Amino acid sequence: MSPESRLSWKDVRDQIHDAILSGRYGPGDRLPRDVDIADELNCARSTVQRAMQALSDSGIVERRRKGGTRVRPDPVTRATLDIPITRREVEQKGGRYGYQLIRRVEAVAPRGVLAACELTEPRTMLRVEALHLSDGRPYIFEDRWICLETVPEIGDVDLTGQNANEWLVQNKPYSRCDLRFYAVSADDSVADLLDAEPGAALFVIERTTWIDAAPITTVKAIATPGYQLLTRS
Amino acid sequence: MSPESRLSWKDVRDQIHDAILSGRYGPGDRLPRDVDIADELNCARSTVQRAMQALSDSGIVERRRKGGTRVRPDPVTRATLDIPITRREVEQKGGRYGYQLIRRVEAVAPRGVLAACELTEPRTMLRVEALHLSDGRPYIFEDRWICLETVPEIGDVDLTGQNANEWLVQNKPYSRCDLRFYAVSADDSVADLLDAEPGAALFVIERTTWIDAAPITTVKAIATPGYQLLTRS
Numbered sequence: 001m002s003p004e005s006r007l008s009w010k011d012v013r014d015q016i017h018d019a020i021l022s023g024r025y026g027p028g029d030r031l032p033r034d035v036d037i038a039d040e041l042n043c044a045r046s047t048v049q050r051a052m053q054a055l056s057d058s059g060i061v062e063r064r065r066k067g068g069t070r071v072r073p074d075p076v077t078r079a080t081l082d083i084p085i086t087r088r089e090v091e092q093k094g095g096r097y098g099y100q101l102i103r104r105v106e107a108v109a110p111r112g113v114l115a116a117c118e119l120t121e122p123r124t125m126l127r128v129e130a131l132h133l134s135d136g137r138p139y140i141f142e143d144r145w146i147c148l149e150t151v152p153e154i155g156d157v158d159l160t161g162q163n164a165n166e167w168l169v170q171n172k173p174y175s176r177c178d179l180r181f182y183a184v185s186a187d188d189s190v191a192d193l194l195d196a197e198p199g200a201a202l203f204v205i206e207r208t209t210w211i212d213a214a215p216i217t218t219v220k221a222i223a224t225p226g227y228q229l230l231t232r233s
Numbered sequence: 234m235s236p237e238s239r240l241s242w243k244d245v246r247d248q249i250h251d252a253i254l255s256g257r258y259g260p261g262d263r264l265p266r267d268v269d270i271a272d273e274l275n276c277a278r279s280t281v282q283r284a285m286q287a288l289s290d291s292g293i294v295e296r297r298r299k300g301g302t303r304v305r306p307d308p309v310t311r312a313t314l315d316i317p318i319t320r321r322e323v324e325q326k327g328g329r330y331g332y333q334l335i336r337r338v339e340a341v342a343p344r345g346v347l348a349a350c351e352l353t354e355p356r357t358m359l360r361v362e363a364l365h366l367s368d369g370r371p372y373i374f375e376d377r378w379i380c381l382e383t384v385p386e387i388g389d390v391d392l393t394g395q396n397a398n399e400w401l402v403q404n405k406p407y408s409r410c411d412l413r414f415y416a417v418s419a420d421d422s423v424a425d426l427l428d429a430e431p432g433a434a435l436f437v438i439e440r441t442t443w444i445d446a447a448p449i450t451t452v453k454a455i456a457t458p459g460y461q462l463l464t465r466s
Contacts, residue, residue, distance in 0.1 A: 021406050021444060057290075059315065060406075075402050076315040077440065079412050081464075082292065083310040169308050173254050173293075179312050181462040183416035183434040201416040201434035207310065211254060229414040231314075 007043045009050035015041065016051060020060060020071055028073035031061065058233070079231045083179075083205065085166055086132045086140055086221070095134030101160045102129040102193070106148075113145045116178070116208045117215035126154060128164045131193060137224075138194045144219040151216060164217075172216050174209035181205055181229070190222060200225045240276045242283035248274065249284060253293060253304055261306035264294065291466070312464045316412075316438065318402055319365045319373055319454070328367030334393045335362040335426070339381075346378045349411070349441045350448035356380075359387060361397045364426060370457075371427045377452040384449060397450075405449050407442035414438055414462070423455060433458050 007015075016037070019025055032040070034048040041048070052069055055061045059078030061069050083089075090097040109117075109125040126146040132139045144164055146154050150172075157167055182204050191198040202225065208218040249270070252258055265273070267281040274281070285302055288294045292311035294302050316322075323330040342350075342358040359379040365372045377397055379387050383405075390400055415437050424431040435458065441451040 017408070021408055027403055074317070074321060075406070076317045077410060077412070079314045079316070079410065081310075081312045081314055083312070084307070085309075088307060170260055173308070175250065175254060177310060177312065177466050179310070179464045179466075181414055181436065182460065183436040183458075185432075185434040199418075199432055201418040203414065203416040203436075225416075227415065231412045233410050233412075 009047045012051035013054045031069045090134045098133035100131040116218040141222045146217045147215045150214040176210040178208045242280045246284035264302045323367045331366035332396045333364045349451040374455045379450045380448045383447040409443040411441045
């Protein structure tokens, strides 16, 4: 490593990316070895490694065990989604956040809920239905099931003032998360809650979290008509 | 750095994550300095740095300029989405891929298309409507606009056999991408193309790509009823 070296790993990442964008290296092509790139750019090999890691994380190149790198032959659009707690999302969009507990009940979990949690044995779970509001208008309706074996403390939490979304985030960090995105037609009860036309197309984010193998919660967040989830990369 | 050190950065990441999951460090809490963790775990400081980078990438901790780290006070659900080319997606789900060009026309871009591309001046673009099929049945309808100034070569490409999705991915790598996810009701023409009921709730992925400041394409991929986008982390 030369002491005059001034390239940051981001500079190196951009130079390699430019070589790919310009077509100098096409899909499937092998890139020079890290050590040769480091030589050519007069930077540390670890700088090239950091740059390649970033390009690999972005789905642009593939790293192989023996240190070889090639341009992904089968590119994917890779995007990082940050889904904040709903209160923050409303506030980030400039709205005033509100919350209403609609129903809290212990009930035998239906098959779909058990499957989402990767559970096979029937069991009683805590179902929490609640409405998130922006400027007093419905924003997201959440239909949540919480696993009482994993989160027995939830029994003592007052969910009329504090919502389950925030309580869980603050008190039950998860180690694994499944997300599903899809569209549903509003049935009469959801249409009524969200102030939408029956049959309106609604965007759904379904999220299930676990701590190790133990499911914490599964929730369908059903958004009001016109809702969009946006990500830039 | 001790020569007996055996912890990988993944081991270190998991140990720090476990300390957070167990509640030893709660939202907003400051973690020990990298050097102190390295001391305690008898590993290299660079190993701790790599572990912290991974926890930061996952949205679990926040790194500060002077090397301090704290548990994110305002946790987000961070997910990485890989959206493959549609052919690959169909094949990964076990289907036989098919493709039909529906219409190819040069036309003045409507305002929404210009806005998606961050363009202000009206212009003619290439509009390509096409259907992706799985086992002969409609899978995704794509309504695409391609910027002729950025991709003049597209004029010579036969899009009846090769689809624009794959041609662009192979020939026009992008440096920036916007993604939007939302739900729409099927209008009569989309319903007809996707073999769905008029008014059915359909999931849409809208994607716009640029190379530097020049827009390449913007596309609405409208999926058949029942489609789900899934990610695990």
